[in-house]
Every structure is written in C-alpha cells, then in structure tokens.
Amino acid sequence: MxxxxxxxxxxxxxxxxxxxxxxxxxxxxxxxxxxxxxxxxxxxxxxxxLPPAVIAAMHKAVDEMAGRETFKGYGPEQGYEWLRATIAKNDFPAARGCAVADDEVFVSDGTKCDTGNILDILGHKNKIAISDPVYPVYVDTNVMAGHTGEANEAGVYGKLVYLPCRPSNGFIPEPPKRHVDVIYLCSPNNPTGAAANRPQLEAWVKYALEHKAVIFFDAAYEAYIADANLPHSIYEIPGARECAIEFRSFSKGGGFTGTRCAFTVVPKSLNAQTKSGELIALHPLWARRQTTKFNGTSYISQRGAEALYSPxxxxxxxxxxxxxxxxxxxxxxxxxxxxxxxxxxxxxxxxxxxxxxxxxxxxxxxxxxxxxxxxxxxxxxxxxxxxxxxxxxxxxxxxxxxxxxxxxxxxxx
Amino acid sequence: MxxxxxxxxxxxxxxxxxxxxxxxxxxxxxxxxxxxxxxxxxxxxxxxxLPPAVIAAMHKAVDEMAGRETFKGYGPEQGYEWLRATIAKNDFPAARGCAVADDEVFVSDGTKCDTGNILDILGHKNKIAISDPVYPVYVDTNVMAGHTGEANEAGVYGKLVYLPCRPSNGFIPEPPKRHVDVIYLCSPNNPTGAAANRPQLEAWVKYALEHKAVIFFDAAYEAYIADANLPHSIYEIPGARECAIEFRSFSKGGGFTGTRCAFTVVPKSLNAQTKSGELIALHPLWARRQTTKFNGTSYISQRGAEALYSPxxxxxxxxxxxxxxxxxxxxxxxxxxxxxxxxxxxxxxxxxxxxxxxxxxxxxxxxxxxxxxxxxxxxxxxxxxxxxxxxxxxxxxxxxxxxxxxxxxxxxx
CATH class of the missing domain: 3.90.1150.10 (Aspartate Aminotransferase, domain 1)
Structure with missing residues (x-):
C-alpha cells in the first residue's frame, strides 16, 4: 500500500x-x-x-496570443530573457555594488512557491535557522520536508533553531552563537515590519561565510523601503554572492498578488556540499529543478511585470x-x-x-x-x-x- | 556547511x-x-x-484588474470556485459515471508542476512503476526525490519498476506481476500516442485496488481522444475514486502552454498509509501542500480557462x-x-x-x-x-x- x-x-x-x-x-x-x-x-x-502601464502591456500581450505570428507557447522555464535582463539591470545595479547576471535571475509565479521549492535542491542534514516570529511558509515547508521534529504546544518544532525577534533587537535577529547551515531572513520583514540595516546584514553575511551557510533572503517587500540608508538587496553586502539566494516578488510592489510573477536570484558563485564534502554550485541545481518541475510563468503576467520597469x-x-x-x-x-x-x-x-x-x-x-x-x-x-x-x-x-x-x-x- | x-x-x-x-x-x-x-x-x-472566446475573456479579466471594485488579489490557492465547479460539471459528468466534487478539483499552473509536486505528499518507501518510454518528468522527479538508485548507461534507474510499452501491447503496459505502490499512467500517451481502452484501465484499477496502490493518471491529452469508445477519465472506471489521482491540462486542448492553467483531481475517498499503517486521505494533504507552497494561478489565466467551456x-x-x-x-x-x-x-x-x-x-x-x-x-x-x-x-x-x-x-x- x-x-x-x-x-x-x-x-x-x-x-x-x-x-x-x-x-x-x-x-x-x-x-x-x-x-x-x-x-x-x-x-x-x-x-x-494594477498600474495602467501594466494593464496596457497585458492587453497587448493578450492580443499577441490571438495571432498565429505573435502567439506564445512554452516560454523558457526560467522566464523570458527580456524580463530577466530588465530585472538584473534595474533591481541589481552595479552602481549599488549588487550586480547579478541575467541568467542568475529565475522568473517564477510567486515567492511563496520559490521559498518552499528551494528546499528541493538542499539535503536533509542541514541545521535550519528561522526567525521567530516568521512568515509561516518557511517553517511549514521545512516540516513537510522532514527537517524538524514534532511541535510542542506552543508550536515550537524540534530541530529548528529559532532566532528571537524582540523589541531589544529591533526585531532583526542576531547571528546565533551556534552553527547553522541554512538561515531564513526576511527584510523588510513580514510580519514585524522591521527592516535590516547594512551592519545587520554584514553581520549575517560574515556569519554565513564563516559557517559556509546559505542565507535565504526574502526581499518581497523591498519596494517599501523608505530609508535611503537601508540596503535593498543582500548583494549590496560584499560576500553575499557566495552565501545568499534572494527572493523578490511583484506581488506587493506591483500589485501582482492575483496576477502572479516573482523571481529568485541564485548567484553562480554560491556552493553547497555533497554528502562526501564535494563543493557544487547550486545554480545548475535550481535550473534543473525549475526546468523539470515548472513550465514558466504566464507570458501575459511576464509582460505585465516588464511594464513595471517602464518610466x-x-x-x-x-x-x-x-x-x-x-x-x-x-x-x-x-x-x-x-x-x-x-x-x-x-x-x-x-x-x-x-x-x-x-x-x-x-x-x-x-x-x-x-x-x-x-x-x-x-x-x-x-x-x-x-x-x-x-x-x-x-x-x-x-x-x-x-x-x-x-x-x-x-x-x- | x-x-x-x-x-x-x-x-x-x-x-x-x-x-x-x-x-x-x-x-x-x-x-x-x-x-x-x-x-x-x-x-x-x-x-x-488562443480561441477568440479565451482572448475576449482575458481582455475582460485584464480590465477587471484595472478597477478598484473589480480588482482581484490573492485568489483561493486551489483555484476559484467558479472554475472548479465548471470543470467538475463539464469534464466529469455523472452521465459518464465519473462525477467528482468541485472541491476535489485543484486548479494549478501546469500538469508538469503537479505531476512533480504530487510526490511531496507521498513517503519515500513506495515502490514506483513507470511506463517505458515515458514523459521524462515522472522519472526525473522521482530521481530528485531520492526514490531511485543510480542510472546505468542506458539511463535505467535502480529501484524503479519499468513497465515495457511495445508494439505487442499496443504501447499500453499491463499491470506487473509484482507489487508496486505507485503507478504512473499517461493516456492518451506522450510520447507513443497510444490511448488506453476501458478493459486496460479496468485491469489497472483492479490491480491498484488489490495492491492498495495509487495511480497517477495523466490525461493531459484527453481532448484528442477521437474514438467514442475510449474513456476520457479514469473515474469512468468503478473503483478509481479509491485509487487514482487524475491530472488534466488546458495546455494541449486549449492552447495554454504559454498561458498556464491546469488542474488535478484528488478524490476524497483516496487513502494512503502512514509508516505505522494508519489510513489517511490524501485530499487534505494535497490541499495543505497547495495552500502552503502555491499561491494560485493567475486570475486572467483562470478566466481564460473558464471561457474554454462556453459554447x-x-x-x-x-x-x-x-x-x-x-x-x-x-x-x-x-x-x-x-x-x-x-x-x-x-x-x-x-x-x-x-x-x-x-x-x-x-x-x-x-x-x-x-x-x-x-x-x-x-x-x-x-x-x-x-x-x-x-x-x-x-x-x-x-x-x-x-x-x-x-x-x-x-x-x-
């Protein structure tokens, strides 16, 4: 059975x-x-x-679907090149020191999916650190993947390392004293509304490099950063390309919660280890995951997302x-x-x-x-x-x- | 690390x-x-x-996204109720003996995703049977999930049970003599173009009920069935509601390969066992998986899919x-x-x-x-x-x- x-x-x-x-x-x-x-x-x-520019772009895209010459069938699973290039250029400007390559950007239908699915490419022996409180998807997807023990009555799961977020640390957790392999950070934060400053992210990148850990950096609310001194991407911190995956979404900044488009950046310089200790880049693993288990985001939604970058x-x-x-x-x-x-x-x-x-x-x-x-x-x-x-x-x-x-x-x- | x-x-x-x-x-x-x-x-x-009716419906949906009163944010992760009801009524008519409930239909962005993701809710001890030749996603997702051994030079993976498809069985595999727990069937078949007849599906349902196995029935090409005697859904076979999950797509029948909409039927009467042998329905597990790791399909695509059911x-x-x-x-x-x-x-x-x-x-x-x-x-x-x-x-x-x-x-x- x-x-x-x-x-x-x-x-x-x-x-x-x-x-x-x-x-x-x-x-x-x-x-x-x-x-x-x-x-x-x-x-x-x-x-x-949705912004009028997005509406216009999506109407145009729907019209393209009506003509044999302009019709779009399967697109690249990782997103169209024009969207990946637009994202890389606009969201990761070299001027801020956070340049990423077009093909390090993987377009998807949502950050919820990506932050859950990313566990597919990791092994089961990692020590996982999660802020508390936290977006419940991080915890639940680790429970589903078997990375936790049972929960106690307060909903605290065994094996997870919880990073306390409290008024005294401004709801941005400090790196733990102990070793962990995977760290979930969300900034600007859901649910606390806190946003990490540069020294806080530097401390995390330093920790991750020392421990050869991977940071899952969820920046779905990046568009809401008002303070000019705050970093918008973890890649603004030197060394982050060797230790961090960043998740971004058009849901909250572009109003795409019902339209569905997001993206994840996996730098080619980010490695993890096999059971036997061999270092392997995670980029081709995520590419393989997405080409095998995903068929790309709606062409219409991708054209809508592109329009968010027009003036x-x-x-x-x-x-x-x-x-x-x-x-x-x-x-x-x-x-x-x-x-x-x-x-x-x-x-x-x-x-x-x-x-x-x-x-x-x-x-x-x-x-x-x-x-x-x-x-x-x-x-x-x-x-x-x-x-x-x-x-x-x-x-x-x-x-x-x-x-x-x-x-x-x-x-x- | x-x-x-x-x-x-x-x-x-x-x-x-x-x-x-x-x-x-x-x-x-x-x-x-x-x-x-x-x-x-x-x-x-x-x-x-795309059919003109779909184009018209999607233009209308885009227009709805432009007005505050008609705007759609997050929809239900499992799809809008109007689409689930339309699918259940049209694709699973009681007259053909294959009725399913609206809430047994889970709308998604693709059958490729669903046939891969469905493994999330299964354990790792199942004996898996896969047709040969077969849609590569079934094999690759099982490899990724650790359900196989290594591949030999011919690409044959250890631990999988391959079901030979050859001219002598019309490329529809017979149930094996040995026990398996999970069976992938695709009819009409990709790649061989064969379609299973009623006795063939009856033999599989009988086998699955005897072995308390689960059939993953991929009917993505159902719309291409020309022979009036062939079943369109595995639920036309008595007993299938106790042993089968069916995958359907708008990609091939409706031209949605770039628009993205599909659905999966998980009957509430389908059980699997825990490690300790307790029987539990898979329906709430798939619902939990989808609400936790997926945020629904584009509203515009869902309205487009609905239009495929209009006269x-x-x-x-x-x-x-x-x-x-x-x-x-x-x-x-x-x-x-x-x-x-x-x-x-x-x-x-x-x-x-x-x-x-x-x-x-x-x-x-x-x-x-x-x-x-x-x-x-x-x-x-x-x-x-x-x-x-x-x-x-x-x-x-x-x-x-x-x-x-x-x-x-x-x-x-």
Whole structure:
C-alpha cells in the first residue's frame, strides 16, 4: 500500500490565512450587519488596481496570443530573457555594488512557491535557522520536508533553531552563537515590519561565510523601503554572492498578488556540499529543478511585470506604494493614540502591535473582529514569539485605513 | 556547511527538451540558410493562437484588474470556485459515471508542476512503476526525490519498476506481476500516442485496488481522444475514486502552454498509509501542500480557462484540435509512405515512428535535422525502450505538416 509523507501530520492546524478566513466567514454568517462594515487588514493582500502601464502591456500581450505570428507557447522555464535582463539591470545595479547576471535571475509565479521549492535542491542534514516570529511558509515547508521534529504546544518544532525577534533587537535577529547551515531572513520583514540595516546584514553575511551557510533572503517587500540608508538587496553586502539566494516578488510592489510573477536570484558563485564534502554550485541545481518541475510563468503576467520597469510603470507603482505607506502612517499613529505599543510600518506595509497586558493574539483577533469589525492577523500565527502581538496590514484604501485607526481608538480593552 | 540534495547528481544530462533546443541552436547558427526552412515538430508545443472566446475573456479579466471594485488579489490557492465547479460539471459528468466534487478539483499552473509536486505528499518507501518510454518528468522527479538508485548507461534507474510499452501491447503496459505502490499512467500517451481502452484501465484499477496502490493518471491529452469508445477519465472506471489521482491540462486542448492553467483531481475517498499503517486521505494533504507552497494561478489565466467551456470556446477549441488531428493524419500517412513503421496519432497528437534498422534515436534526430531540417524528438529521450523510435508532434500548421510529410519521403536512410 502506498505510503504518505508522515511529516505532514506534524503540521499544526491549518495554514494561518485559511484559518483566519474560516473565522471571518463564521463571524460574517452570524453577524450579517457587522459583516457589511468589515474592513480587512489581515492577509497582506493589495487592494489597489494594477498600474495602467501594466494593464496596457497585458492587453497587448493578450492580443499577441490571438495571432498565429505573435502567439506564445512554452516560454523558457526560467522566464523570458527580456524580463530577466530588465530585472538584473534595474533591481541589481552595479552602481549599488549588487550586480547579478541575467541568467542568475529565475522568473517564477510567486515567492511563496520559490521559498518552499528551494528546499528541493538542499539535503536533509542541514541545521535550519528561522526567525521567530516568521512568515509561516518557511517553517511549514521545512516540516513537510522532514527537517524538524514534532511541535510542542506552543508550536515550537524540534530541530529548528529559532532566532528571537524582540523589541531589544529591533526585531532583526542576531547571528546565533551556534552553527547553522541554512538561515531564513526576511527584510523588510513580514510580519514585524522591521527592516535590516547594512551592519545587520554584514553581520549575517560574515556569519554565513564563516559557517559556509546559505542565507535565504526574502526581499518581497523591498519596494517599501523608505530609508535611503537601508540596503535593498543582500548583494549590496560584499560576500553575499557566495552565501545568499534572494527572493523578490511583484506581488506587493506591483500589485501582482492575483496576477502572479516573482523571481529568485541564485548567484553562480554560491556552493553547497555533497554528502562526501564535494563543493557544487547550486545554480545548475535550481535550473534543473525549475526546468523539470515548472513550465514558466504566464507570458501575459511576464509582460505585465516588464511594464513595471517602464518610466510610467515605475511612477504609477510608486504612487500606489506611497498610498499604502500613507495608510501605514495613519494606522501607526492611530494605534499609538489608542494606547498600544507599535513597531514597524516605516519601511514596510505592516504595523506590529503589542496586545494589551494579558491579552493573547487570538483573543485580540476575536475582540477586534467582534467589536471593531476589523480583521487583523494574530501574531502567534507567525510563531511562539509572535504571541502577544498582532499585525495590521496597510494594504487598503485611505478611507478604510482612517476608519480602522478610528475604530482602534474606540476599543476598550 | 550547507548540504545539497545529492539525488540531483544522479540525473542524466539535461532535461530532454533543453538538450533538443541546444542542438537546434547549434545547427541553426552553423547553417543559417537551412535554419530558415526549419520546421519544429519536436517539443509538444501548440502553434495555433488562443480561441477568440479565451482572448475576449482575458481582455475582460485584464480590465477587471484595472478597477478598484473589480480588482482581484490573492485568489483561493486551489483555484476559484467558479472554475472548479465548471470543470467538475463539464469534464466529469455523472452521465459518464465519473462525477467528482468541485472541491476535489485543484486548479494549478501546469500538469508538469503537479505531476512533480504530487510526490511531496507521498513517503519515500513506495515502490514506483513507470511506463517505458515515458514523459521524462515522472522519472526525473522521482530521481530528485531520492526514490531511485543510480542510472546505468542506458539511463535505467535502480529501484524503479519499468513497465515495457511495445508494439505487442499496443504501447499500453499491463499491470506487473509484482507489487508496486505507485503507478504512473499517461493516456492518451506522450510520447507513443497510444490511448488506453476501458478493459486496460479496468485491469489497472483492479490491480491498484488489490495492491492498495495509487495511480497517477495523466490525461493531459484527453481532448484528442477521437474514438467514442475510449474513456476520457479514469473515474469512468468503478473503483478509481479509491485509487487514482487524475491530472488534466488546458495546455494541449486549449492552447495554454504559454498561458498556464491546469488542474488535478484528488478524490476524497483516496487513502494512503502512514509508516505505522494508519489510513489517511490524501485530499487534505494535497490541499495543505497547495495552500502552503502555491499561491494560485493567475486570475486572467483562470478566466481564460473558464471561457474554454462556453459554447463558443468549446467550438473554437474543437476546431483547433481538428486542425492538429488533420496534421496527425497527414504525418502518419507521409511517414508510412516513406517506408517507416508508424504508431499512434489517432487519439493523440503524436506519431511514434520506428527508426530504420540500425539507426538510433539520436542518429535519426540528427539526420532529420540535418537533411530534412525538421526537428523531431528522439525516442530514447523518453526512456531506454524509446530507443529505436522518434516522436513527431502534430502541433503545427497544415502547410508545415504537409511539408514535413513530403520531406520525410525524400529522406534516404
């Protein structure tokens, strides 16, 4: 009889966002009137329409699909060369010291897929370090791959090395004293909204080079960096090309959550070892993984992504980012006025809020849903050290952000 | 130091189609004149534009992305409910005895991804049976997952159970005498063009139920079935809901190779066992896999796929399929007239051709490329028992198909 993957049975409850969706559905069915004034600041999903330049490019691409001479069938699994070149030139400028080659860029349909699938090319003996709190996909995909033990009641898995993120380190973890082989870093951070500065990333690159570890650097929120002194790519740090894979997405900066396009950079100078200790580059392994298990991203989505780099596309996307970051200001100020302790929200579209004393994350979730009719994300869904916090997403209209700020101030805890 | 996945080092050469692409590029650069008359019948990629109904639906979807009220962010990871319901109703009609529930349908961006990713939810102790010749992705993804030993010189991997496909069984393998846990079947078949009849599928379902095995049934070419007596889904066979997962794609039937949309059916009544022998349904495991490691298919592509089920969409797609199957006739007849032994091409858009005596598959590939300036696919790329064959794809214009048939007859072997 066929065997299933027992590791799946170690996973706790549902994936966070489906569970939030379920609770919201139950609430709305029971409270149809409150449901009408519901404002969703839970899942980090954009709300503004796609930039006009993207819309125009996608209409043109759809038209191409209608003509025999311009029709596009299978594209290269790693993405079209024109998109890879545009990404390399714009996002990794030599002037910032972070140049990458066009063929080190792998276009995909999402960073969620890539951060999960990247484990395919690694072995099973690695010591894995993960921030806490953290984007749950990093933990869950390692559980599924059998890289962890069982979870305890707080949701802490055996074998993983958790890197505490707390107010005292500005929610950017320090390298551990002990040895690890693989490190997940996300900056600007989901869920805490913290962004790593240059010395912090330098410390991580130094650690990774010393330990010959690989950093998975998730920069999906890079477009939200406002502080001119912060690095946008880990490759701005010397040595990172020998130790880091960077993940980027058009979802949050370009509004592509429903359109699907992202990319991952695997430098050719990044090695890992075989069981017998031989050094081998990871680039050809990821190329083999993608050509074998993926068939490329929709041509239409790729043309849409390309349009984000045109002068009009850039200006339009920047306008949308400014809108969201204006919301972020509104929400930060509102939550502070409500007497809450607030973090993040300056270089990221997320506000990370301390719950009032004695209130758990899910209690805060239920209270804010019931009484303010606002959906937030419970911090404990991001890891045990997220307990006692909740995340407010700034992805919304200005009117809604202002209304949420107002309702937060009305809440009695 | 980080460990890589050593299993990748067992993989032979490049994935088949990139290798073909490489040889064609080398040929074209060396022979610019011949390159101008090159006709590609290699990779199974469609050539006709998308049906007008799909184009209209995708333009409408792009327009929706331009308005705040109609914009679509993250959709359900498993696909929109309207698409899942449309698929269940149209492709699995109760009248054919193959009803599936809407939520047993998982929309994805491709069957290549799904047939690879499905291994995520299985354990590592399964005995795996694979047809020979076969779509290389089945083998390669099992190699990557560590389910095989090393390959010998003929590319035969240890631990896999190969099911011979030969003229004497009509290229549809019989169930083996020995026990296996997982079986890959592809019908209509890539590469041989054979399609399984009802008794053949009944024998497989019987075997799978007896052995409590899981069948991975790849029906990506289902739309090409011409014979009214052939089953279109394995669920037409009683008992299949207890032993089979079915993969379908819009790539070949709807021209979506560059648009990306497919789906996989996981019946809720399909179980596998844990290490300790407990029976657990695979449906929630696949749901967990997809919600954790995938973020849904482009909204625009899903609306395009939905349009294939409208009366206009169906008629237009049928017209394109008829064109390709007309090509298939032309190529079959042409290859026969050229004195070659020909299989397939009646219920599938592939012609499977025996090479003349003493000519290997790659020798035939090179000769046909050099002398006829036609790209075919060498049979040995599909497995050791594909040696001595080549595949001609019928995905082309009628003019090109006729020209290929003519050139094949001019070849001197």
């Amino acid at each position: 066929a065997f299933l993957n027992d590791n799946y049975l170690k996973l706790k409850a549902g994936y966070l966002f489906p569970e939030i969706g379920r609770r919201v559905r139950v609430f709305c069915e029971a409270n149809p009137e409150a449901a009408r004034r519901l404002i969703r600041c839970g899942i980090g999903d954009v709300t503004e329409p 009009e596309g850039k200006a339009q996307a920047d306008g949308i980012i400014k809108l969201y970051m204006g919301n972020s200001d509104t929400l930060r100020v509102g939550a502070k006025k409500a007497g809450l302790k607030v973090f993040g929200g300056v270089n990221a579209p997320y506000i990370w809020v301390r719950t009032p004393k004695g209130v758990t994350s899910w209690q805060a979730f239920d209270k804010i849903l019931d009484e303010a009719n606002v959906v937030i994300t419970p911090g404990s869904g991001f890891g045990s050290r997220g307990e006692g916090y909740f995340r407010i997403s700034a992805f919304n209209s200005r009117v809604n952000a202002e209304e949420v700020a107002r309702r937060l101030q009305e809440l009695k805890w | 980080a460990f890589l996945n050593d299993n990748y080092l067992k993989l032979k050469a490049g994935y088949l189609f990139p290798e073909i692409g490489r040889r064609v590029r080398v040929f074209c650069e060396a022979n610019p004149e011949a390159a101008r008359r090159l006709i590609r019948c290699g990779i199974g990629d469609v050539t006709e534009p 206009e969409g169906k008629a237009q797609a049928d017209g394109i399929i008829k064109l390709y199957m007309g090509n298939s006739d032309t190529l079959r007849v042409g290859a026969k007239k050229a004195g070659l032994k020909v299989f397939g091409g009646v219920n599938a858009p592939y012609i499977w051709v025996r090479t003349p005596k003493g000519v290997t598959s790659w020798q035939a590939f090179d000769k046909i490329l050099d002398e006829a300036n036609v790209v075919i696919t060498p049979g040995s790329g599909f497995g050791s028992r594909g040696e001595g064959y080549f595949r001609i794809s019928a995905f082309n214009s009628r003019v090109n198909a006729e020209e290929v048939a003519r050139r094949l007859q001019e070849l001197k072997w």
